[in-house]
Amino acid sequence: AIGLFEFTFNFFTDNNFIPRQFNYGFDDEYIGLRFHSLLGEPRDASVNLLAFSSIIILLEIFFYSRIRSYFLIFLIFTSSILTFSTTLIFCFALIGITYIILCRNLINIIFMIIFCSTLVLAIFYLDQRVYQYLSDLFMISNYINNLEVLKTLQIEPQLINIMPIYIFLNDLINLNFLEFFFGNGLSSSSNISYKSYFNFSDYPHSQLSRLVYEFGIVGLISYIFLLNYYKKFLSNVFSNNSQIILIVFIVFLSAALAHRTGIFLIFLSLTQLIYINKKYDIHN
Numbered sequence: 001a002i003g004l005f006e007f008t009f010n011f012f013t014d015n016n017f018i019p020r021q022f023n024y025g026f027d028d029e030y031i032g033l034r035f036h037s038l039l040g041e042p043r044d045a046s047v048n049l050l051a052f053s054s055i056i057i058l059l060e061i062f063f064y065s066r067i068r069s070y071f072l073i074f075l076i077f078t079s080s081i082l083t084f085s086t087t088l089i090f091c092f093a094l095i096g097i098t099y100i101i102l103c104r105n106l107i108n109i110i111f112m113i114i115f116c117s118t119l120v121l122a123i124f125y126l127d128q129r130v131y132q133y134l135s136d137l138f139m140i141s142n143y144i145n146n147l148e149v150l151k152t153l154q155i156e157p158q159l160i161n162i163m164p165i166y167i168f169l170n171d172l173i174n175l176n177f178l179e180f181f182f183g184n185g186l187s188s189s190s191n192i193s194y195k196s197y198f199n200f201s202d203y204p205h206s207q208l209s210r211l212v213y214e215f216g217i218v219g220l221i222s223y224i225f226l227l228n229y230y231k232k233f234l235s236n237v238f239s240n241n242s243q244i245i246l247i248v249f250i251v252f253l254s255a256a257l258a259h260r261t262g263i264f265l266i267f268l269s270l271t272q273l274i275y276i277n278k279k280y281d282i283h284n
Contacts, residue, residue, distance in 0.1 A: 003045075006081060043087035043205065047255040049080035050091065051263045055254045055270065058234075061241050062274060081119065083125040086158055087258050094254035102231070102246060125163045133158060140166065147196035160207040163197050164189050171235035183216035189281065208257040226263075227253060230271045237278055 010016055053076045060068050067073070080088060096116040103109050124131045136155035140162065143149040150156065171180040189210045190203045204210055210222050231249045235242045249267075256264035 004082075031250060042083035042085040043259060044261070046080045046083040046085040047091060047259040047261060048263065049076050049083075050251055050255045051266070053080075054248045054255075055266065057244065057248050058267075058270060061238055061244065065240070066160050067244070081123065083199035084123055084130060086130055086133055087161075087205070089120050089123055089130065090161075090208075091254050091258035092120050094208070094257055095250055098250045098254060099189065099247070102250065103242075108159075129154070137162070144195045144197065150196055159197060160199055160202060161204045161209050162282075163194060163199075164204055164209040167192070167194055168212040168216070179216065181216045181218050181268060183212070183214045183219055186214055189213045203260065205260045206258060207260055210260070211257070218229060224253075227268075230268060233275065237274060 053073050054078075056069055056073055057067055060066065092114070093116070096113055099112045100109055103112070124134060132154045136153040139153060140150075140155075140159075143153070150159075168180065169261060171177075190199075190201055192199050204213075210218075211223060215222075231246070234245045234249060238245045240265070251262060252267045255261075256267075
């Protein structure tokens with residue numbers, strides 16, 4: 001509520017009465033909807049809010065066999081979009097790709113592609129900063145050998161998340177199969193030196209970036225394969241709502257991969273509790 005109120009206040013007055021993050025000060029740059037360290041910066045808030053909406057849907061289907069809190073879910077989902085976070089765009093892209101891989105219904109796939117694409121385009125249209133990020137993204141390959149120019153790109157703060165994936169794809173193009181399939185080793189993403197780009201002792205904010213760079217495509221597939229066990233279990237338990245549960249699973253998984261967060265442990269814990277409840281027929 002505080003975040004939404006100040007978002008409206010800032011929209012009409014162009015002023016903040018609470019800093020985006022408490023240690024930033026009141027005159028920090030405006031970046032989307034703020035949650036004042038309660039949910040972290042916009043990128044933290046965006047994935048956390050998506051995860052919260054997924055939890056609500058999962059638990060309501062478990063307890064009531066249907067969704068009840070439509071307005072609350074809509075409010076949380078809208079708040080996530082209003083963060084105008086680049087991480088959120090990455091998350092929506094992952095949702096669309098993962099849904100295409102896991103879903104077997106062509107009509108649902110087309111609808112999901114249209115839905116995710118519309119949201120991404122809306123964020124690009126509403127926030128020029130994000131739009132500039134997209135423009136700069138296609139310039140990286142042109143300036144990867146020029147450190148001075150690379151630093152001037154507006155997308156420069158996001159390079160820590162982009163470069164591990166960029167290098168991963170270049171390993172495939174350059175036939176560096178060892179690195180592409182098996183990665184560069186545990187914790188290697190905190191110390192990357194590639195042409196004019198380098199970072200030391202700083203991990204990517206994206207879990208996906210870490211996975212593909214450190215463990216390669218084999219590590220990524222293993223990660224998703226292990227989590228697929230939980231997806232199958234939930235789909236069997238909630239067979240009448242299997243499509244909704246699939247979407248909940250994909251949204252939570254995408255949120256966990258798009259950002260450096262441990263929120264997927266919450267989802268796995270809830271799944272384990274549902275398993276115990278079903279196995280031992282616990283109703284109290």
